[in-house]
Amino acid sequence: MTAENTPTETGWAPVVVKPDHLRALTTLSSDPDWDRSVLVANRAGTLSVVTPDAAVTGCLAGTMRLLATRADLLDAGLRESWKAGRLTGPVLDVCTAEAASLNAVEQGAA
Numbered sequence: 001m002t003a004e005n006t007p008t009e010t011g012w013a014p015v016v017v018k019p020d021h022l023r024a025l026t027t028l029s030s031d032p033d034w035d036r037s038v039l040v041a042n043r044a045g046t047l048s049v050v051t052p053d054a055a056v057t058g059c060l061a062g063t064m065r066l067l068a069t070r071a072d073l074l075d076a077g078l079r080e081s082w083k084a085g086r087l088t089g090p091v092l093d094v095c096t097a098e099a100a101s102l103n104a105v106e107q108g109a110a
Helices: 020-025 052-061 070-075 092-110
Strands: 037-040 048-049 064-070 079-081 086-088
Touching: 020 037, 020 048, 020 064, 020 070, 020 086, 020 092, 037 052, 048 052, 048 064, 052 064, 064 070, 064 092, 070 086, 070 092
Parallel strands: none
Antiparallel strands: 037 048, 037 064, 079 086
């Protein structure tokens, strides 16, 4: 574990969100068991893209915290395209801006 991933006195290590973490939320799946649409972090600061059910279970158990959802990307201007099988639009711009926003919050909380 690096110094950046050491849990703080609050029990949560700060995280660094990259645009690629958010891009992982853009793939669409009609199978709820495979629909990975939630970005979470565990106490050590490890980021994962999980199903909504896994996110709820982890958050309620206190082992995960919610960072972003696919809905956040839709609210930021992306569109669902089931034909393409992913969210479309200015993906790079939106994911970069959302990552910067999340990182600013993380730095402010540290």
